[in-house]
Amino acid sequence: MSTRLGGALAEHLRRHLAPGQLNFVLVEGVPASVAEGMSRAWDGSLPRLAVVSPEPGRFGEHALTEVSGTRLRNQPGTSGVVLVLCDGEQVPDRQSLNLFESVSPSVLLDTAEGMGILSQQHPAVDLDGPARAVREAVVQAGVASRPSAVAVAAYLDRLAAGEDPLRALPAIGAFTDQSPTGERTDSARVGDNLALAARRTSEELLRPSAYADLRRRAERVLARRPGLPDHAAVLAMADDVMGKLQAGSADLLDTLRFDEAREILEQRPEALGPVVRREIDQYRAGLLPGSQAEGLPWKVYEKRADELGRGAGQRDAARELCDLDDAQQRQVFTKPTRAKLERLLRDKSVNGSSPSCPEAAIVRAAQQLGGLIQRVQVLSPNPPAANSAAAINRSGAGRILTLACARLRLGGLFHEWDWGGGEVDGLMLRAAEELGDETYHERVS
Amino acid sequence: MRSILAVDLALHVARTAWATTHAPAAEQYLLLSFGGSPRAQDPVRQRSEDSYRRARIRLSEATVQTLALRMRQLDEGERVVDWPSEFQTGSALGNTDDEESISNQLKRLPRPAAAEHYLHIARAAVEAANYSRGAEDGFRVLLESVGALVGTGSYRYLTAGPDLLAALVGAVSAQMPMPSREFFAAIRREWGLVVNQESAADTALASQIDGAGLERNARRAEKLMSDAGLALGLSDRTTIVGERAARIGS
Numbered sequence: 153m154s155t156r157l158g159g160a161l162a163e164h165l166r167r168h169l170a171p172g173q174l175n176f177v178l179v180e181g182v183p184a185s186v187a188e189g190m191s192r193a194w195d196g197s198l199p200r201l202a203v204v205s206p207e208p209g210r211f212g213e214h215a216l217t218e219v220s221g222t223r224l225r226n227q228p229g230t231s232g233v234v235l236v237l238c239d240g241e242q243v244p245d246r247q248s249l250n251l252f253e254s255v256s257p258s259v260l261l262d263t264a265e266g267m268g269i270l271s272q273q274h275p276a277v278d279l280d281g282p283a284r285a286v287r288e289a290v291v292q293a294g295v296a297s298r299p300s301a302v303a304v305a306a307y308l309d310r311l312a313a314g315e316d317p318l319r320a321l322p323a324i325g326a327f328t329d330q331s332p333t334g335e336r337t338d339s340a341r342v343g344d345n346l347a348l349a350a351r352r353t354s355e356e357l358l359r360p361s362a363y364a365d366l367r368r369r370a371e372r373v374l375a376r377r378p379g380l381p382d383h384a385a386v387l388a389m390a391d392d393v394m395g396k397l398q399a400g401s402a403d404l405l406d407t408l409r410f411d412e413a414r415e416i417l418e419q420r421p422e423a424l425g426p427v428v429r430r431e432i433d434q435y436r437a438g439l440l441p442g443s444q445a446e447g448l449p450w451k452v453y454e455k456r457a458d459e460l461g462r463g464a465g466q467r468d469a470a471r472e473l474c475d476l477d478d479a480q481q482r483q484v485f486t487k488p489t490r491a492k493l494e495r496l497l498r499d500k501s502v503n504g505s506s507p508s509c510p511e512a513a514i515v516r517a518a519q520q521l522g523g524l525i526q527r528v529q530v531l532s533p534n535p536p537a538a539n540s541a542a543a544i545n546r547s548g549a550g551r552i553l554t555l556a557c558a559r560l561r562l563g564g565l566f567h568e569w570d571w572g573g574g575e576v577d578g579l580m581l582r583a584a585e586e587l588g589d590e591t592y593h594e595r596v597s
Numbered sequence: 598m599r600s601i602l603a604v605d606l607a608l609h610v611a612r613t614a615w616a617t618t619h620a621p622a623a624e625q626y627l628l629l630s631f632g633g634s635p636r637a638q639d640p641v642r643q644r645s646e647d648s649y650r651r652a653r654i655r656l657s658e659a660t661v662q663t664l665a666l667r668m669r670q671l672d673e674g675e676r677v678v679d680w681p682s683e684f685q686t687g688s689a690l691g692n693t694d695d696e697e698s699i700s701n702q703l704k705r706l707p708r709p710a711a712a713e714h715y716l717h718i719a720r721a722a723v724e725a726a727n728y729s730r731g732a733e734d735g736f737r738v739l740l741e742s743v744g745a746l747v748g749t750g751s752y753r754y755l756t757a758g759p760d761l762l763a764a765l766v767g768a769v770s771a772q773m774p775m776p777s778r779e780f781f782a783a784i785r786r787e788w789g790l791v792v793n794q795e796s797a798a799d800t801a802l803a804s805q806i807d808g809a810g811l812e813r814n815a816r817r818a819e820k821l822m823s824d825a826g827l828a829l830g831l832s833d834r835t836t837i838v839g840e841r842a843a844r845i846g847s
Contacts, residue, residue, distance in 0.1 A: 181794035181808015240798025256807035363724035
C-alpha cells in the first residue's frame with residue numbers, strides 16, 4: 153500500500169509543481185516504504201528528490217546523507233528539491249526549511265482527482281459502483297472520520313486483489329457492509345458508516361450506565377442473524393461484540409455489519425423493506441408443504457417490500473402487504489411491522505418551514521403523492537372577516553400578514569399553476585397587497 | 598511540584614492499565630495538542646481527543662481484567678468463597694435472591710473454570726455496577742486539575758498550559774538547556790507525551806496523521822514556551838528550552 157501511496161504522491165507533485173520554476177517541497181513523517189514508492193516513481197521531469205531515513209541504502213541516489221537541507225536549497229543552478237523525512241527522522245536545520253512548501257499524503261484525499269491518482273497506481277483499481285461511493289465519502293468526510301491516506305491506499309490494494317468494496321470497508325475504519333436490497337449504495341451511507349465507526353469509542357457511547365442497554369440491543373439484533381443456530385450462540389456472539397466494543401477493538405468493524413451497528417449503537421431501527429422481506433421469509437418457512445398459502449405470488453410481495461422505501465409506489469405497496477396480512481389472519485407480520493405499514497396508509501403532512509422553503513415542500517408533496525398535485529386548498533389561517541374585531545387585533549394582523557407573505561412568495565407559481573389547469577384556492581391568487589379591510593390598512597400605515 | 602506529581606500519578610495509572618491489558622506499544626502515548634484552530638479543522642486536536650479516549654478505554658478494560666483475575670484467585674484459594682460477602686453490602690451484584698446476580702453466576706460456575714468464564718462474569722459485573730469512579734474518573738480529574746485536559750464531554754483533549762510546561766521543564770532541568778527536539782523526546786520517554794512527529798514515529802499516529810500537522814503542533818508548543826519564558830528562539834531558528842534559556846537571552 154505504501155508503494156501505491158508513494159507513487160501517487162510523486163504523480164501529484166508532477167501535476168502540481170510549477171514547471172520551469174524553483175520548487176522547494178517538504179514531505180514530513182511518512183513511512184520509509186512511502187518514500188521508497190516515491191523514489192521508484194521519480195523521474196527527470198521532477199526536481200531533485202532527497203530522502204532522509206535511517207536506511208539510506210534503500211534510496212540509492214535519492215538518499216540525503218551528508219548534505220544539509222539548507223545547502224540543497226542554496227545550491228547554484230538547482231531546479232528545486234523535494235525533501236522527504238521518513239518517520240521520526242529529522243534534519244538538524246529543520247527550522248531553516250520553514251519556507252519549503254509542505255505537502256502531506258492526506259492531500260490526495262482532499263479531491264476526487266487525488267483519489268483518482270491513488271487508485272490508478274499499480275495495480276490500478278476501477279472506482280465504479282460502490283467503490284465510487286466510497287471515494288466520494290472519503291473526499292467529503294470531516295477530519296474526525298476521514299481515514300488516513302495510508303489506510304485508503306491499503307483499502308485500494310485490497311480492492312485490486314478482488315475484494316468487495318463494501319466488505320473491505322474495515323480497512324478504512326468503517327463497518328463492513330453490503331448493498332441494501334434493491335438499493336444503490338451512495339456516498340451518504342458510506343459517510344454515515346465512517347462517522348458511526350469513529351464514534352464507537354466516544355464517551356457518550358461507552359458510558360457504563362449504557363452497557364446494559366447496548367447488550368440487550370446486541371442480543372436482539374444478533375438473534376436475527378441466520379448463521380446463529382440457538383440462543384446460546386446469540387449470547388456468545390453478543391458477549392464477543394460487547395467485549396470488542398468496550399475494548400475499543402478495531403475487530404468490531406469486521407464483526408458487525410453497518411446496519412447491525414446502527415441498530416445497536418444508534419438505536420436506529422432497520423429500514424421497513426428488509427424487515428418486511430425477512431418476516432415474509434419467516435412466515436413462508438413455517439407453511440405446510442402443499443398448503444394453499446404456498447401458492448401465493450410471494451415474488452410479487454417481496455417486490456412490494458422493496459417499494460416501501462420511498463417513491464410513488466410506497467402507499468400501494470403498504471396496502472397490498474396489509475391485505476396479504478389480513479388474508480393470512482394477521483400471521484405474516486409482527487405487530488410493530490404491521491403498525492408501520494398502516495402508518496404508511498395515513499395522510500401525510502409535509503413541513504415547509506425547516507428550512508423555510510415552501511417550493512421544496514410542494515415538490516416533496518408531489519413526490520409523496522406520486523404525480524401532479526390536482527388541488528391546492530388553504531386550510532388555515534382564515535382571513536378575518538371585514539369590520540370584525542379580529543380584523544384589527546394582533547392575531548388578525550398575524551393571519552393577514554401570513555397570507556400576504558404566502559401570496560408574495562408563491563403568487564407567481566400559483567398563477568401559472570392555475571393557468572395550466574390546476575385547481576388553486578382563490579385566496580392564494582389575490583394580490584399580496586390586499587392585506588384586509590381598510591380599517592386595518594390605516595392602522596398599519 | 599503539585600503539577601508534576603499529578604502528571605506522574607495519572608501516567609502511572611495509564612501505564613498500569615496499558616500493562617494489564619497488554620496494550621500494543623504503538624498505543625501507549627498521550628498526544629498533547631497546541632493551537633487555536635477550530636476543532637473541525639484541527640486533526641491534531643481530534644487525535645488528541647482520541648488518545649485520551651483510548652487511555653480511558655484501557656483503564657476500563659484493566660478494571661474488567663483485574664476483577665476477573667481477583668475472582669479467579671479467590672476461587673483457586675484454599676478457603677470456600679462466600680461470594681455475596683465479597684461484594685459491597687446491599688449491592689445488586691451480591692443479591693442471593695436474583696438468579697442472574699454476579700455472586701450466583703460465580704457460584705454456578707463449573708470448576709475448574711477457564712479464564713474467559715471469569716472475564717465474562719467480570720464484564721457483566723462492570724456493566725451492572727459503576728466501577729469507573731476509581732480509575733477513569735480519577736485519571737480525568739488528575740489531568741484536569743493541572744490543565745492537561747480541557748474541553749467537555751466527548752470533546753476533551755490533552756494539552757499543556759504555561760504552568761504545566763514549566764513543571765515539565767523543571768522536572769528535566771538537570772539536562773537543561775536543550776534544543777526543543779530533545780525536550781519533546783524527553784517528555785515522550787518520561788511521561789509518554791507526544792508533541793512532534795519524531796516522538797510520534799513509533800506510535801499509531803504515524804499512519805493516522807500527517808507529519809506536517811505534528812510539526813506545526815510542535816512549533817506552537819515552542820512559541821508557547823517562548824512566551825512563558827521557558828524557551829528561547831535563536832537566530833538560526835532553533836529553539837532552546839530551559840529555565841535559564843530565557844535569562845541567557847535577556
